Amino acid sequence: MTADTGYENPAPRKGFFTDTSVCIGCKACEVACKEWNLIPEDGLELTGMSYDNTVGLGADTWRHVAFIEQRKPLGGQESTASAASTVDLGMPAMPGAADRSEFRWLMASDVCKHCTEAACLDVCPTGALFRTEFDTVVVQEDICNGCGYCVPACPYGVIDQREDDGRVWKCTMCYDRVGDGMEPACAKACPTDSIQFGDLDELRERADERLAQLHDAGIDDARLYGRDPDDGVGGNGAFFLLLDEPEVYGFPPAPKVTTRDLPAMWRRAGLAAATLLTGLAATFLGRKR
């Protein structure tokens, strides 16, 4: 695809592979991203949602670590968290404790997916959103006029307007750093290599290997998300290894590029217009006769 983008030296497509099975939920990615990109702090409120006080991606949060507490076993892992309470405690009944024979705590760092078919980019009327030589999707802050068309276009709810300046902001995959041969700030900071940056083809291979490894280890829930080039957005530049259904992490299960039907819609509209015109012409022609 880079062949058509007109860059003199198109690079191999770059991407993120976020392996949530090794994420320790430290949020280094969130902070490293904010430090590098000088993003403002956005709220000092305790949410009560496990250790997630960031809540979601937005104009001022380009990496977000989700925390999911589940009464569910993690393949291979043993927690006796509630084994103790499943025996009779000789205490007044403790509702729920008996259900807690298994427990796991999932963590995952979310980010802009840098879609192969990016609707935000399709709808941008100013050319502020553009596809870089690394095949990533970036908002140009000097071009964006804050029209906000891209916001509803994103199937993941990633892109967002900043309240005080009206423009939209999101992960650039550290376009400036990558242009200088560096890796993005989040991937560099990540203590356990949960966030890996590199050539997308290579990341996909690595992800496939990791998935097979986890399946061999009995972690049957493991799956890749956004890796498939044939999915509704043509695959993602930033894809994930998840340990449960995408919905659990707040991802849409089957995202589709929201501009997917535009050509068909235009075709139909054109057809309708042509039909109308034809009818109109026929009317006039008929009158002459």
Added chain:
Amino acid sequence: MGLRDWPVYRQLRGPDRTGRASAVQSRRSAELTPRTATADRVAKSICPYCAVGCAQNVYVRDEKVVQIEGDPDSPVSRGRLCPKGSATLQLTTGSTRRHTVLYRPPHGTGWEELDLDTAMDMVADRVIATRRETWEAEHEGVTVNRTMGIASLGGATLDNEENYLIKKLLTSLGVVQVENQARVCHSSTVVGLGTSFGRGGATGFMQDLQHSDCIVIEGSNFAECHPVGFQWVMKAKARGATVIHVDPRFTRTSALSDLHVPIRAGTDIAFLGGIINHVLETDAIFREFVVNYTNAATIVTEDFQDTEDLDGLFSGFDTEARTYSFDTWSYVGAPAAPASGVRDRTPGQRHEDKQDIRDAGRGEQHGSGGAALEGTSPERDETLQHPRCVYQILKRHYARYTPAMVQEVCGIPEETFRKVCRALVDNSGPERTSQFCYAVGWTQHSTGAQFIRAACVLQLLLGNIGRPGGGIQALRGHASIQGSSDIPTLFNLLPGYLPMPYAHHQQNLRSFIQADAARKGFWANMENYFVSLLKAWWGDTATSDNDFCFDHLPRLTGSHSTYDTVMEQLAGRCKGYFLMGENPAVGSANAKMQRLGMANLEWLVVRDFSLIESATWWQNGPEIETGELSTEENATEVFFFPAAAHTEKAGSFTNTNRWLQWHEAAVEPDGDARSDLWFMYHLGLRIRAKLAGSTDPVDRPVLDLTWDYPVEGPHDEPSADAVLQEINGRDANGDLLTAYTQLAADGSTSCGCWIYCGVYADGVNQAARKKPADEQDWIAAEWAWAWPANRRVLYNRASARPDGTPWSERKKLVWWDADAGAWTGHDVPDFERDKSPDYRPDKDDSGVAALSGVDPFIMQADGKGWLYAPAGVLDGPMPAHYEPQDSPFPNALYRQQRNPARLVYPHEHNRYQPVGGDTYPYVITTYRLTEHFTAGGMSRSTSYLAELQPEPFCEVSPELAASRGLENGGWATIVTARNAIEARVLVTDRMTPIRVQGRAVEQIGLPYHWGPNGLSTGDAANELSGITLDPSSHIQEVKTFSADIRPGRRPRGPALPALVRAYRDRAGVTEHTGTEV
């Protein structure tokens, strides 16, 4: 602009067929350059937060720091940083840092600005005046030459060089109450590891975790508190290692472990004792290792009686003094030397000063040298059959620590317990190794040193010491808290774990050395180290004629730990206080007493980045709200000095694995901000100038002090390099030394810290070495410098068989090369290089010559790892389970409920709780979060961190929430006999009730980072904790205490102390409650 540059033209006619790529790229986008690329220079630095010691690159442009990120060359961090490390740019350049000196006069209601010069002069005047006024030439008839009127706290966040100047100047002024975070975090580590192995530091280094076959993380929340170090656990896991997390809570560490074992907080000795019993009963010990390298075979005197004989007490306990005498714990043929004073010559004779020596924290001096023994060859039975050999004693001692008992005490089901035993046994032996990782979950207990001892015993029995992937990883939590123990801003120590002298009648240097040095091993050379230190401090004035100025050192008369200082402040005896990067109003146990102590001072100096709670208690402390303090009535003068950040000064941090890592100064500090090196040096200059010409002998120590460092830069910053050189030491010609073996006792050498001797070997700052990790083997010996002698895995002689060959190919590290006649291998051998495995000393040999070729623990008085400690640990030769000070349960193992030798501090604000009862029915455990740092001074004012965990919360199980009416996201009030606080509630399955002694007990998790100041605020968990100390290390018990929890916010104003009183009345708490032996 031509038509061709017009975007629409480019979209239609350019090579970009998509029209959405190069065609729409703006000029700004095309010319984008990262600010790292336009930096003028990059300073090599080290992260200032925890003690993993991640390397940082500091990018500077136009004399401003523009970016800080990980240095990929570092072998320990590999370029990665946790959220705190990633926030370092904001920490050091953010708007919440202060850059002006502030002054609060007595009774003042607000801050006033003061110029730096005036402020320095005022502080110098106050030090001189308070010192004069409170000078104590004698204490109860014995010469002490000191002042108890001044104290200092803080140092673990500072450089080694800064700690060195603090200790040097204050000691010369006669100030003995010099303390830092190491007291409250890891002092029990020094006792535990030091008495067991001879050195008080972690036995290995972080990257070596990747070679472990089984990693047990217990007493640590590794992933959350040391995230970048945790990559090595993940690497081991990826290689197939089993990772086990034993913890009261299911944490981010548990989430990545293979097995999480919930345990009742404070019962780890019962758990570890259970594993020890399992290993002994099933004969799973690594026999050849145990027989040769530990004291399992050593015979103990027949006077010894175990806790099994005395229902929870060892022999030698004096109920009145609440102390043990070591006399009956001795080896046959090598009795323990008394910890201080005139050496006892008769075994069994009790020492006159026992109480005070116990109080003087002697246990901690084993940071680099085990406890001293008389004689060099104790009796041994290598068949391990003798009924009084250590092995048999151990077996009897732990016989009742059965799986059923573990369940009864810890709440761990038998099946789970057996899984842990299996994992450890299966992963130990010649071919495999297991490692323990712990942190303050083990250290902060009233018997904390024994928690660590228990792990030492187990690891010795399994043969997991001195070997790749084995050992005990002590995870420390401040950038240089290892350094502030090694170069101790601690009351009881001098640099290199040399003991501070204790007050005696007619003691001179010789009798002092006689009393403390060992007969065998490298600690026998203590005199060389001590004299060299005195030479470093008092230079030419120190001669053999004047005992090298030995009497310039002030004397101890008991415990002068930070908690004793608080009592001195409350009593009005301690009048002046320096806080240097420590925030006791939030971070120390019983925060209210910390503040009330400070409120009783004449003057307080706070050095920090921003106005921490310890600087503002007179203005907005909780006692102002309750009416217990009044701003107008309070007479304390408060000075606030803005501190320089690590990016603004050069110096070395010692990380948790004993690595000294140099950080360069990137820029000059702004405004009045100065380094602590600058502060101490210039304070010293001013004091010396004011005292110049004094004929008063009390001024001699400070006037005779070597205090002349070169200065540089616009602020006359003293050269940290020059200080490090003094620490390294010089020979008679003034040339830098290369190893501590060169030190002499005749005054020809000087050395500021003998264990750091070699850090400047060959005239090169070895700590500043930054050879990239990928250009070295996994040991990475050319990155930084580790004490001692750049050894990375301590006791690595034990990685080889007694005959010097590796135990296995898989686990080889250091071995004997018979052809070369030398020890060789991957690491620097922790052994005399040319001492053959066959070497056996003569009976008359002493010192280093008395170490045989199979004595891997070269700092120990018998060369062996100590399963049984005949001396050194003040509350018993073997760990025994006692209940915490505040516990809902009676001790299931012994009639003795609590550690009989623990230190209690009865006070109206430090009441203890009864055992059991329903007033305080729940167990609290306190801890850190990834997103914050200790008492919050380096995270709550940093918005990128504050927003991640914006408010204090408590974590409770759904069952507790249901029974007490607590709602997720709502408020709860938590009450102890000391105080009450409020916190938001997180209801979570990660907390779980556990079954102990036939009933379920709920545990409540409570992170401790908050206080009233900063961006993220709230009540401090330490309002709830009491002061109860481990006897050997004086560390406080804050990892477990009991409390009540109720829904809703806490009362305001005087109603708050009223609520606490009502609870105390209901529980029947009196001044005597919980103070019994």
